[in-house]
Amino acid sequence: MTTAATGAGYDPQIDHQLMILVARGNLKAMSEIYEHRHRSLFRFFFRLTGRQGASEDLVHEVFLRMIRYRHTYEGASGFEAWMYRIARNALTDSAKRHRLESPADEGQMEQVASGRPTQLESMMKEQELALLHKAMRALPEDKRELLVLSRFQGLSYEEIGRIVGCETGTVKVRVFRAVKAMGQIFCQLRAGQLHEEKTW
Amino acid sequence: MVNCDQAKEYMAVSWRESRNDGALTEHLAGCAECFAEHSTLGVIWARLGDIPVPEPSLAMNRRFQSALTALSSEAAPAVEQHWRWADLWPRNPVWQTGIAAACLVLGLAAGANWPHQDKEIAVLRDEVASTRELVALSLLRQESATGRLQGVEYSGRMKTMEPEVVNALVQAIERDSSVNVRLAAIDALGRVSRSEGVVRALTGSLGNQESPMVQVALIDYFADAHDRAAAGAIRQLSQRADVNPAVVERSRVALRELSQ
Ligand SMILES: [Zn+2]
Numbered sequence: 179m180t181t182a183a184t185g186a187g188y189d190p191q192i193d194h195q196l197m198i199l200v201a202r203g204n205l206k207a208m209s210e211i212y213e214h215r216h217r218s219l220f221r222f223f224f225r226l227t228g229r230q231g232a233s234e235d236l237v238h239e240v241f242l243r244m245i246r247y248r249h250t251y252e253g254a255s256g257f258e259a260w261m262y263r264i265a266r267n268a269l270t271d272s273a274k275r276h277r278l279e280s281p282a283d284e285g286q287m288e289q290v291a292s293g294r295p296t297q298l299e300s301m302m303k304e305q306e307l308a309l310l311h312k313a314m315r316a317l318p319e320d321k322r323e324l325l326v327l328s329r330f331q332g333l334s335y336e337e338i339g340r341i342v343g344c345e346t347g348t349v350k351v352r353v354f355r356a357v358k359a360m361g362q363i364f365c366q367l368r369a370g371q372l373h374e375e376k377t378w
Numbered sequence: 379m380v381n382c383d384q385a386k387e388y389m390a391v392s393w394r395e396s397r398n399d400g401a402l403t404e405h406l407a408g409c410a411e412c413f414a415e416h417s418t419l420g421v422i423w424a425r426l427g428d429i430p431v432p433e434p435s436l437a438m439n440r441r442f443q444s445a446l447t448a449l450s451s452e453a454a455p456a457v458e459q460h461w462r463w464a465d466l467w468p469r470n471p472v473w474q475t476g477i478a479a480a481c482l483v484l485g486l487a488a489g490a491n492w493p494h495q496d497k498e499i500a501v502l503r504d505e506v507a508s509t510r511e512l513v514a515l516s517l518l519r520q521e522s523a524t525g526r527l528q529g530v531e532y533s534g535r536m537k538t539m540e541p542e543v544v545n546a547l548v549q550a551i552e553r554d555s556s557v558n559v560r561l562a563a564i565d566a567l568g569r570v571s572r573s574e575g576v577v578r579a580l581t582g583s584l585g586n587q588e589s590p591m592v593q594v595a596l597i598d599y600f601a602d603a604h605d606r607a608a609a610g611a612i613r614q615l616s617q618r619a620d621v622n623p624a625v626v627e628r629s630r631v632a633l634r635e636l637s638q
Contacts, residue, residue, distance in 0.1 A: 192517075192532060195525050199516050205450040210513050212442055220434040234438040241442055245449060303428075311429050328394065329426050335391070350387040357393070358415070361422045 194257040201248045212241055218331060219265060225326045226269065228315055232276070239268045258333060259340040266323070266341070309371065313364040321356035328353045380405050385412045392416070393423040511540045518546045523556035530559060534566030544571050552583040557592060564595045572603035581611045590622035597625070601632040609636050 193214055199207040216237055223233035243264050244251075251260060314322060327338050328349075335349045342349070380388065380401045388402035389412075398406075406413045514536070517529025530550065533543050550563040567576060580596060587593050593615065600608035615621060616629035 189528070189531075191524075192528050195517055195520065195528050196513060199513065204512070204516060205446060207513050207516065209443070209446055210510065212439075212446075216434060216439070216442070220438070221431045224431050225429075230432055230435075234434055237434065237438060238442055238445070242445065245446075306425075307428055307430070310425055314426075314429065325426070328390070329423065335394075347387060350390040351383075353390040354386040354419075357390075357419045357423055360426075361419050364422060 190256065190258055194253050197244075197248075197251050197253065197257050197260075200245065201251045205245060208241065208245055211244075215261065216241075219261075222262075222265065222326060222331055223269065225314070225330060226319075226322060228311075232272070236265070236268055236272060239272070240265050243268060255340045256337065259337055262327070262331075262333075262341045305371075309364060309367050313360055313367055316363050316367075317356070317360055321352075321359050324349070324352050325356045325360060382409060382412055385409070385416075389416050389419070393420055510536065511543055514543050515546055518543075518550060523554075523559055526550065526554065526556065526559045527562055530562040530566050534562070534569055536570065539570045544573075544576060548576060548579045548583075551580060551592075551596075552586070557589045560587075560589070560592045561595050564592070564599055568599050568602060572599075572605070574605070574607075577603050577605045577608060581608045584608075584611045584615055590625050593622070593625045594628050597628050597632045601635050604636065606636050609633055612636075 193211050196207045196211050200211070219237045219240060220233050223236045224230065227233055227236075240261070244261065247264070253260065314325075317325070324338070324342070327333055327341065328335070333341070335346045335353070339346045339349045344352075382405075385402060385405045388399050388405070392398045392402055402416075406416055514529060514533040517532055518526055520526050520529060530547065533539065533547060536543065539547075544567065547563045547567050551560050551567070554560050554563070564580075567580075577600065580599065584593065584596050587596065597612055597615075600612065612629050612632055616626045616633075
Protein backbone atom coordinates (compact mmCIF):
# COMPACT_ATOMS: atom_id res chain seq x y z
CA MET A 179 0.00 0.00 0.00
CA THR A 180 2.84 2.33 0.82
CA THR A 181 4.35 1.96 -2.63
CA ALA A 182 2.05 4.73 -3.84
CA ALA A 183 3.96 7.11 -1.62
CA THR A 184 7.19 6.74 -3.51
CA GLY A 185 5.49 6.80 -6.86
CA ALA A 186 8.08 4.43 -8.25
CA GLY A 187 6.73 1.22 -6.82
CA TYR A 188 9.60 0.85 -4.38
CA ASP A 189 9.26 -1.59 -1.57
CA PRO A 190 9.55 0.34 1.72
CA GLN A 191 11.48 -2.67 3.02
CA ILE A 192 14.28 -1.79 0.62
CA ASP A 193 14.58 1.67 2.16
CA HIS A 194 14.59 0.04 5.57
CA GLN A 195 17.54 -2.14 4.52
CA LEU A 196 19.27 0.84 2.93
CA MET A 197 18.81 2.88 6.11
CA ILE A 198 20.41 0.07 8.11
CA LEU A 199 23.41 0.37 5.79
CA VAL A 200 23.48 4.13 6.36
CA ALA A 201 23.27 3.60 10.12
CA ARG A 202 26.33 1.34 9.85
CA GLY A 203 28.24 4.15 8.17
CA ASN A 204 27.62 3.53 4.48
CA LEU A 205 26.44 7.05 3.67
CA LYS A 206 26.35 6.36 -0.05
CA ALA A 207 23.24 4.26 0.49
CA MET A 208 21.50 7.50 1.43
CA SER A 209 21.82 8.58 -2.18
CA GLU A 210 19.48 5.71 -3.12
CA ILE A 211 16.99 6.56 -0.40
CA TYR A 212 17.07 10.11 -1.72
CA GLU A 213 16.27 8.83 -5.21
CA HIS A 214 13.25 6.95 -3.88
CA ARG A 215 11.93 9.58 -1.53
CA HIS A 216 12.83 13.14 -2.44
CA ARG A 217 9.84 13.72 -4.72
CA SER A 218 7.20 12.48 -2.34
CA LEU A 219 8.78 14.39 0.55
CA PHE A 220 8.87 17.53 -1.59
CA ARG A 221 5.17 17.14 -2.40
CA PHE A 222 4.43 16.58 1.27
CA PHE A 223 6.11 19.85 2.21
CA PHE A 224 4.73 21.76 -0.75
CA ARG A 225 1.20 20.74 0.09
CA LEU A 226 1.74 21.91 3.65
CA THR A 227 3.62 25.14 3.01
CA GLY A 228 2.61 26.10 -0.53
CA ARG A 229 6.18 27.32 -1.11
CA GLN A 230 8.66 25.77 -3.49
CA GLY A 231 11.86 27.18 -2.00
CA ALA A 232 10.90 26.41 1.58
CA SER A 233 9.85 22.88 0.60
CA GLU A 234 13.18 22.22 -1.11
CA ASP A 235 15.04 23.50 1.95
CA LEU A 236 12.97 21.19 4.13
CA VAL A 237 13.67 18.14 1.96
CA HIS A 238 17.38 18.92 2.22
CA GLU A 239 17.07 19.31 5.97
CA VAL A 240 15.25 15.98 6.39
CA PHE A 241 17.96 14.06 4.56
CA LEU A 242 20.70 15.78 6.54
CA ARG A 243 18.86 14.94 9.76
CA MET A 244 18.45 11.31 8.70
CA ILE A 245 22.21 11.19 8.25
CA ARG A 246 22.86 13.00 11.52
CA TYR A 247 20.49 10.76 13.51
CA ARG A 248 21.38 7.57 11.61
CA HIS A 249 22.64 5.92 14.81
CA THR A 250 19.18 6.17 16.32
CA TYR A 251 17.56 4.25 13.47
CA GLU A 252 16.07 0.99 14.65
CA GLY A 253 13.29 0.62 12.16
CA ALA A 254 10.95 -1.02 14.66
CA SER A 255 8.05 1.10 13.44
CA GLY A 256 9.21 1.11 9.83
CA PHE A 257 11.30 3.48 7.76
CA GLU A 258 8.38 5.63 6.64
CA ALA A 259 7.16 6.41 10.15
CA TRP A 260 10.71 7.36 11.15
CA MET A 261 11.23 9.56 8.10
CA TYR A 262 7.91 11.36 8.50
CA ARG A 263 8.55 11.97 12.18
CA ILE A 264 11.80 13.67 11.21
CA ALA A 265 9.97 15.57 8.47
CA ARG A 266 7.35 16.84 10.92
CA ASN A 267 10.00 17.97 13.37
CA ALA A 268 11.90 19.75 10.61
CA LEU A 269 8.72 21.53 9.58
CA THR A 270 7.88 22.55 13.15
CA ASP A 271 11.40 23.92 13.69
CA SER A 272 11.33 25.77 10.40
CA ALA A 273 7.89 27.21 11.17
CA LYS A 274 9.22 28.49 14.48
CA ARG A 275 12.08 30.19 12.68
CA HIS A 276 10.18 31.61 9.71
CA ARG A 277 6.62 31.86 11.04
CA LEU A 278 5.43 29.66 8.20
CA GLU A 279 2.09 29.28 9.96
CA SER A 280 0.88 32.51 8.40
CA PRO A 281 -1.01 31.70 5.19
CA ALA A 282 1.40 31.35 2.29
CA ASP A 283 1.01 33.46 -0.80
CA GLU A 284 -0.95 31.80 -3.55
CA GLY A 285 1.33 32.93 -6.35
CA GLN A 286 3.02 29.56 -6.63
CA MET A 287 -0.24 27.71 -7.03
CA GLU A 288 -1.16 30.05 -9.88
CA GLN A 289 2.23 29.46 -11.45
CA VAL A 290 1.62 25.74 -11.39
CA ALA A 291 -1.90 26.02 -12.72
CA SER A 292 -1.02 28.39 -15.57
CA GLY A 293 0.12 27.02 -18.88
CA ARG A 294 -3.13 25.09 -19.25
CA PRO A 295 -5.56 25.71 -22.13
CA THR A 296 -7.61 28.83 -21.50
CA GLN A 297 -11.05 27.74 -22.71
CA LEU A 298 -13.95 28.74 -20.50
CA GLU A 299 -14.34 25.26 -19.09
CA SER A 300 -10.75 24.93 -18.05
CA MET A 301 -10.82 28.47 -16.69
CA MET A 302 -13.69 27.46 -14.45
CA LYS A 303 -11.84 24.37 -13.46
CA GLU A 304 -8.83 26.48 -12.61
CA GLN A 305 -10.99 28.77 -10.51
CA GLU A 306 -12.29 25.78 -8.62
CA LEU A 307 -8.77 24.48 -8.14
CA ALA A 308 -7.63 27.86 -6.87
CA LEU A 309 -10.51 27.79 -4.37
CA LEU A 310 -9.57 24.28 -3.26
CA HIS A 311 -6.01 25.42 -2.84
CA LYS A 312 -7.18 28.43 -0.82
CA ALA A 313 -9.35 26.21 1.35
CA MET A 314 -6.38 23.93 1.93
CA ARG A 315 -4.28 26.89 3.02
CA ALA A 316 -7.03 28.11 5.34
CA LEU A 317 -7.29 24.74 7.07
CA PRO A 318 -5.76 24.59 10.58
CA GLU A 319 -2.26 23.17 10.40
CA ASP A 320 -2.92 19.87 12.19
CA LYS A 321 -5.91 19.12 9.96
CA ARG A 322 -3.97 20.00 6.83
CA GLU A 323 -1.16 17.71 7.84
CA LEU A 324 -3.48 14.78 8.47
CA LEU A 325 -5.20 15.36 5.15
CA VAL A 326 -1.90 15.44 3.27
CA LEU A 327 -0.60 12.32 5.02
CA SER A 328 -3.75 10.32 4.37
CA ARG A 329 -4.72 11.62 0.93
CA PHE A 330 -1.37 12.00 -0.79
CA GLN A 331 1.48 10.21 0.91
CA GLY A 332 0.07 6.73 0.41
CA LEU A 333 0.30 5.88 4.11
CA SER A 334 -2.10 3.55 5.88
CA TYR A 335 -4.03 4.84 8.89
CA GLU A 336 -1.93 2.53 11.08
CA GLU A 337 1.26 4.13 9.77
CA ILE A 338 -0.16 7.63 10.23
CA GLY A 339 -1.04 6.68 13.80
CA ARG A 340 2.61 5.73 14.40
CA ILE A 341 3.76 9.02 12.88
CA VAL A 342 1.47 11.37 14.78
CA GLY A 343 1.33 9.21 17.89
CA CYS A 344 -2.29 8.18 18.23
CA GLU A 345 -4.62 5.20 17.81
CA THR A 346 -5.72 4.15 14.33
CA GLY A 347 -9.38 4.82 15.22
CA THR A 348 -8.52 8.33 16.34
CA VAL A 349 -6.67 8.94 13.07
CA LYS A 350 -9.76 7.94 11.08
CA VAL A 351 -12.02 10.25 13.09
CA ARG A 352 -9.54 13.12 12.74
CA VAL A 353 -9.24 12.55 8.99
CA PHE A 354 -13.03 12.66 8.73
CA ARG A 355 -13.07 15.96 10.64
CA ALA A 356 -10.30 17.38 8.46
CA VAL A 357 -12.20 16.56 5.26
CA LYS A 358 -15.36 18.01 6.74
CA ALA A 359 -13.58 21.23 7.73
CA MET A 360 -12.07 21.40 4.25
CA GLY A 361 -15.53 21.00 2.72
CA GLN A 362 -16.99 23.74 4.90
CA ILE A 363 -14.21 26.22 4.08
CA PHE A 364 -14.45 25.40 0.39
CA CYS A 365 -18.23 26.00 0.38
CA GLN A 366 -17.81 29.29 2.24
CA LEU A 367 -15.18 30.47 -0.22
CA ARG A 368 -17.31 29.49 -3.18
CA ALA A 369 -20.37 31.24 -1.75
CA GLY A 370 -18.23 34.34 -1.25
CA GLN A 371 -17.04 34.17 -4.84
CA LEU A 372 -20.58 33.76 -6.20
CA HIS A 373 -21.61 36.75 -4.13
CA GLU A 374 -18.74 38.79 -5.61
CA GLU A 375 -19.68 37.76 -9.15
CA LYS A 376 -23.32 38.76 -8.61
CA THR A 377 -22.51 42.18 -7.19
CA TRP A 378 -20.07 42.71 -10.05
CA MET B 379 -25.26 -1.99 13.12
CA VAL B 380 -22.80 0.91 13.37
CA ASN B 381 -23.83 4.29 14.82
CA CYS B 382 -23.17 7.71 13.26
CA ASP B 383 -19.84 8.19 15.06
CA GLN B 384 -18.56 4.81 13.94
CA ALA B 385 -19.84 5.52 10.43
CA LYS B 386 -17.45 8.50 10.24
CA GLU B 387 -14.47 6.19 10.77
CA TYR B 388 -15.79 3.90 8.05
CA MET B 389 -16.17 6.90 5.72
CA ALA B 390 -12.53 7.88 6.18
CA VAL B 391 -11.61 4.34 5.13
CA SER B 392 -14.04 4.23 2.22
CA TRP B 393 -12.67 7.42 0.58
CA ARG B 394 -9.15 6.07 0.78
CA GLU B 395 -9.98 2.68 -0.59
CA SER B 396 -12.74 3.80 -2.97
CA ARG B 397 -15.09 1.11 -1.71
CA ASN B 398 -17.70 0.86 1.02
CA ASP B 399 -17.68 -1.65 3.81
CA GLY B 400 -20.95 -3.58 4.19
CA ALA B 401 -21.54 -2.05 7.62
CA LEU B 402 -21.20 1.47 6.20
CA THR B 403 -23.53 0.76 3.26
CA GLU B 404 -26.11 -0.51 5.71
CA HIS B 405 -25.81 2.61 7.88
CA LEU B 406 -25.96 4.99 4.92
CA ALA B 407 -29.14 3.32 3.69
CA GLY B 408 -30.87 4.23 6.94
CA CYS B 409 -29.27 7.61 7.77
CA ALA B 410 -29.89 10.53 5.43
CA GLU B 411 -27.45 12.82 7.25
CA CYS B 412 -24.48 10.47 6.97
CA PHE B 413 -25.45 9.62 3.40
CA ALA B 414 -25.25 13.31 2.41
CA GLU B 415 -21.98 13.84 4.28
CA HIS B 416 -20.40 10.75 2.79
CA SER B 417 -21.15 11.73 -0.78
CA THR B 418 -20.35 15.48 -0.63
CA LEU B 419 -17.16 15.01 1.37
CA GLY B 420 -16.22 12.14 -0.93
CA VAL B 421 -16.23 14.65 -3.79
CA ILE B 422 -13.94 16.98 -1.82
CA TRP B 423 -11.61 14.06 -1.12
CA ALA B 424 -11.47 13.17 -4.80
CA ARG B 425 -11.02 16.77 -5.98
CA LEU B 426 -8.06 17.27 -3.66
CA GLY B 427 -6.11 15.13 -6.08
CA ASP B 428 -6.51 17.80 -8.76
CA ILE B 429 -4.52 20.42 -6.88
CA PRO B 430 -1.29 20.67 -8.87
CA VAL B 431 2.11 20.38 -7.27
CA PRO B 432 5.31 21.46 -9.04
CA GLU B 433 8.40 19.30 -9.46
CA PRO B 434 11.38 19.95 -7.23
CA SER B 435 14.25 21.73 -8.95
CA LEU B 436 17.43 20.06 -10.18
CA ALA B 437 19.33 22.47 -7.94
CA MET B 438 17.84 20.68 -4.94
CA ASN B 439 19.30 17.37 -6.11
CA ARG B 440 22.70 18.88 -6.81
CA ARG B 441 22.75 20.52 -3.42
CA PHE B 442 21.99 17.27 -1.66
CA GLN B 443 24.49 15.25 -3.68
CA SER B 444 27.29 17.67 -2.91
CA ALA B 445 26.36 17.70 0.78
CA LEU B 446 26.39 13.91 0.75
CA THR B 447 29.77 13.76 -0.97
CA ALA B 448 31.19 16.13 1.63
CA LEU B 449 29.69 14.16 4.51
CA SER B 450 30.82 10.82 3.05
CA SER B 451 34.42 11.92 2.90
CA GLU B 452 34.08 13.21 6.45
CA ALA B 453 32.62 9.93 7.66
CA ALA B 454 35.23 7.85 5.81
CA PRO B 455 37.90 6.28 8.00
CA ALA B 456 40.39 9.05 8.66
CA VAL B 457 43.76 8.75 6.96
CA GLU B 458 46.54 9.91 9.23
CA GLN B 459 46.56 13.66 8.96
CA HIS B 460 49.66 15.64 9.73
CA TRP B 461 48.11 18.97 8.92
CA ARG B 462 44.63 20.42 8.73
CA TRP B 463 43.07 22.65 6.11
CA ALA B 464 42.52 25.20 8.86
CA ASP B 465 46.29 25.46 9.21
CA LEU B 466 46.43 26.95 5.74
CA TRP B 467 44.16 29.81 6.77
CA PRO B 468 46.36 32.87 7.42
CA ARG B 469 46.36 34.55 10.81
CA ASN B 470 46.78 38.03 9.29
CA PRO B 471 43.33 39.70 8.76
CA VAL B 472 44.52 41.48 5.59
CA TRP B 473 45.37 38.13 4.01
CA GLN B 474 42.10 36.66 5.29
CA THR B 475 40.10 39.39 3.53
CA GLY B 476 42.17 39.00 0.37
CA ILE B 477 41.59 35.25 0.18
CA ALA B 478 37.87 35.65 0.89
CA ALA B 479 37.57 38.17 -1.96
CA ALA B 480 39.49 35.88 -4.32
CA CYS B 481 37.19 32.99 -3.43
CA LEU B 482 34.16 35.15 -4.14
CA VAL B 483 35.49 36.14 -7.58
CA LEU B 484 36.39 32.53 -8.39
CA GLY B 485 32.98 31.41 -7.18
CA LEU B 486 31.25 33.93 -9.45
CA ALA B 487 33.38 32.85 -12.40
CA ALA B 488 32.52 29.21 -11.77
CA GLY B 489 28.85 30.11 -11.54
CA ALA B 490 28.98 31.90 -14.88
CA ASN B 491 30.57 28.87 -16.49
CA TRP B 492 27.23 27.19 -17.09
CA PRO B 493 28.15 24.39 -19.57
CA HIS B 494 30.09 22.81 -16.72
CA GLN B 495 26.74 21.72 -15.35
CA ASP B 496 26.35 19.01 -17.98
CA LYS B 497 29.67 17.55 -16.99
CA GLU B 498 28.68 17.77 -13.35
CA ILE B 499 25.44 15.94 -14.03
CA ALA B 500 27.29 13.24 -15.98
CA VAL B 501 29.69 12.75 -13.07
CA LEU B 502 26.73 12.65 -10.72
CA ARG B 503 25.05 10.02 -12.85
CA ASP B 504 28.20 7.87 -12.80
CA GLU B 505 28.34 8.28 -9.07
CA VAL B 506 24.75 7.21 -8.67
CA ALA B 507 25.45 4.14 -10.83
CA SER B 508 28.40 3.13 -8.69
CA THR B 509 26.37 3.84 -5.58
CA ARG B 510 23.69 1.45 -6.86
CA GLU B 511 26.32 -1.21 -7.34
CA LEU B 512 27.65 -0.63 -3.86
CA VAL B 513 24.18 -0.79 -2.40
CA ALA B 514 23.36 -3.97 -4.31
CA LEU B 515 26.54 -5.62 -3.07
CA SER B 516 25.90 -4.53 0.51
CA LEU B 517 22.35 -5.84 0.40
CA LEU B 518 23.53 -9.16 -1.03
CA ARG B 519 25.84 -9.52 1.98
CA GLN B 520 23.06 -9.06 4.55
CA GLU B 521 22.81 -11.58 7.34
CA SER B 522 19.08 -12.12 6.98
CA ALA B 523 17.73 -14.03 4.00
CA THR B 524 15.03 -11.36 3.60
CA GLY B 525 17.73 -8.73 3.30
CA ARG B 526 19.64 -10.74 0.70
CA LEU B 527 16.43 -11.42 -1.18
CA GLN B 528 15.88 -7.69 -1.41
CA GLY B 529 19.45 -7.33 -2.62
CA VAL B 530 18.73 -9.79 -5.42
CA GLU B 531 15.48 -8.04 -6.31
CA TYR B 532 17.28 -4.70 -6.26
CA SER B 533 20.05 -6.01 -8.53
CA GLY B 534 17.49 -7.45 -10.93
CA ARG B 535 16.12 -3.94 -11.50
CA MET B 536 19.42 -2.70 -12.93
CA LYS B 537 19.38 -2.15 -16.65
CA THR B 538 23.02 -3.03 -16.92
CA MET B 539 24.78 -5.09 -14.32
CA GLU B 540 28.37 -4.49 -13.29
CA PRO B 541 30.58 -7.64 -13.27
CA GLU B 542 30.87 -7.41 -9.46
CA VAL B 543 27.11 -7.65 -9.10
CA VAL B 544 26.93 -10.55 -11.59
CA ASN B 545 29.63 -12.32 -9.55
CA ALA B 546 27.77 -11.75 -6.31
CA LEU B 547 24.62 -13.23 -7.86
CA VAL B 548 26.51 -16.25 -9.20
CA GLN B 549 27.96 -16.77 -5.73
CA ALA B 550 24.48 -16.50 -4.22
CA ILE B 551 23.29 -19.24 -6.60
CA GLU B 552 26.24 -21.41 -5.67
CA ARG B 553 26.19 -21.12 -1.92
CA ASP B 554 23.36 -19.05 -0.40
CA SER B 555 21.74 -20.94 2.47
CA SER B 556 18.25 -19.89 1.33
CA VAL B 557 16.59 -21.60 -1.62
CA ASN B 558 14.48 -18.49 -2.20
CA VAL B 559 17.56 -16.32 -2.56
CA ARG B 560 19.07 -18.82 -5.03
CA LEU B 561 15.89 -18.91 -7.10
CA ALA B 562 15.57 -15.12 -7.14
CA ALA B 563 19.23 -14.78 -8.15
CA ILE B 564 18.75 -17.18 -11.11
CA ASP B 565 15.71 -15.16 -12.14
CA ALA B 566 17.58 -11.84 -11.86
CA LEU B 567 20.57 -13.11 -13.85
CA GLY B 568 18.27 -14.57 -16.48
CA ARG B 569 16.85 -11.12 -17.12
CA VAL B 570 20.22 -9.44 -17.51
CA SER B 571 23.09 -11.73 -18.25
CA ARG B 572 23.45 -14.96 -20.18
CA SER B 573 27.11 -14.47 -20.96
CA GLU B 574 29.33 -17.47 -21.60
CA GLY B 575 31.28 -16.97 -18.38
CA VAL B 576 28.13 -16.92 -16.27
CA VAL B 577 26.73 -20.04 -17.98
CA ARG B 578 30.03 -21.84 -17.34
CA ALA B 579 30.06 -20.88 -13.66
CA LEU B 580 26.47 -21.98 -13.20
CA THR B 581 27.02 -25.23 -15.13
CA GLY B 582 29.61 -26.08 -12.50
CA SER B 583 27.17 -25.41 -9.70
CA LEU B 584 24.28 -27.50 -11.13
CA GLY B 585 25.66 -30.79 -9.79
CA ASN B 586 25.98 -29.33 -6.27
CA GLN B 587 22.39 -28.09 -6.03
CA GLU B 588 20.21 -30.10 -3.64
CA SER B 589 16.87 -28.39 -4.21
CA PRO B 590 14.84 -29.72 -7.19
CA MET B 591 13.34 -26.22 -7.62
CA VAL B 592 16.78 -24.69 -8.01
CA GLN B 593 17.81 -27.51 -10.33
CA VAL B 594 14.80 -26.88 -12.57
CA ALA B 595 15.35 -23.10 -12.54
CA LEU B 596 18.96 -23.59 -13.61
CA ILE B 597 18.01 -26.03 -16.36
CA ASP B 598 15.49 -23.46 -17.65
CA TYR B 599 18.16 -20.79 -17.52
CA PHE B 600 20.52 -22.94 -19.66
CA ALA B 601 17.75 -23.74 -22.12
CA ASP B 602 16.91 -20.04 -22.49
CA ALA B 603 20.59 -19.17 -22.90
CA HIS B 604 20.79 -21.84 -25.62
CA ASP B 605 24.27 -22.77 -24.56
CA ARG B 606 25.12 -26.33 -25.57
CA ALA B 607 28.07 -26.36 -23.20
CA ALA B 608 25.53 -26.93 -20.42
CA ALA B 609 24.14 -30.14 -21.97
CA GLY B 610 26.75 -32.38 -20.33
CA ALA B 611 25.98 -31.13 -16.83
CA ILE B 612 22.23 -31.49 -17.37
CA ARG B 613 22.62 -35.06 -18.64
CA GLN B 614 24.81 -35.96 -15.68
CA LEU B 615 22.29 -34.60 -13.20
CA SER B 616 19.33 -36.36 -14.82
CA GLN B 617 21.14 -39.71 -14.65
CA ARG B 618 21.68 -39.45 -10.90
CA ALA B 619 19.67 -42.02 -8.90
CA ASP B 620 18.50 -39.53 -6.25
CA VAL B 621 17.13 -36.95 -8.63
CA ASN B 622 13.49 -35.85 -8.59
CA PRO B 623 11.34 -37.19 -11.51
CA ALA B 624 10.20 -33.64 -12.35
CA VAL B 625 13.84 -32.68 -12.82
CA VAL B 626 14.44 -35.69 -15.06
CA GLU B 627 11.47 -34.68 -17.19
CA ARG B 628 12.61 -31.06 -17.41
CA SER B 629 16.13 -32.19 -18.33
CA ARG B 630 14.81 -34.28 -21.18
CA VAL B 631 12.92 -31.28 -22.64
CA ALA B 632 15.91 -28.96 -22.18
CA LEU B 633 18.34 -31.41 -23.79
CA ARG B 634 16.02 -31.72 -26.79
CA GLU B 635 15.86 -27.93 -27.09
CA LEU B 636 19.62 -27.57 -26.79
CA SER B 637 20.29 -30.19 -29.48
CA GLN B 638 18.11 -28.35 -32.00
ZN1 LIG C 1 -25.56 8.43 10.56
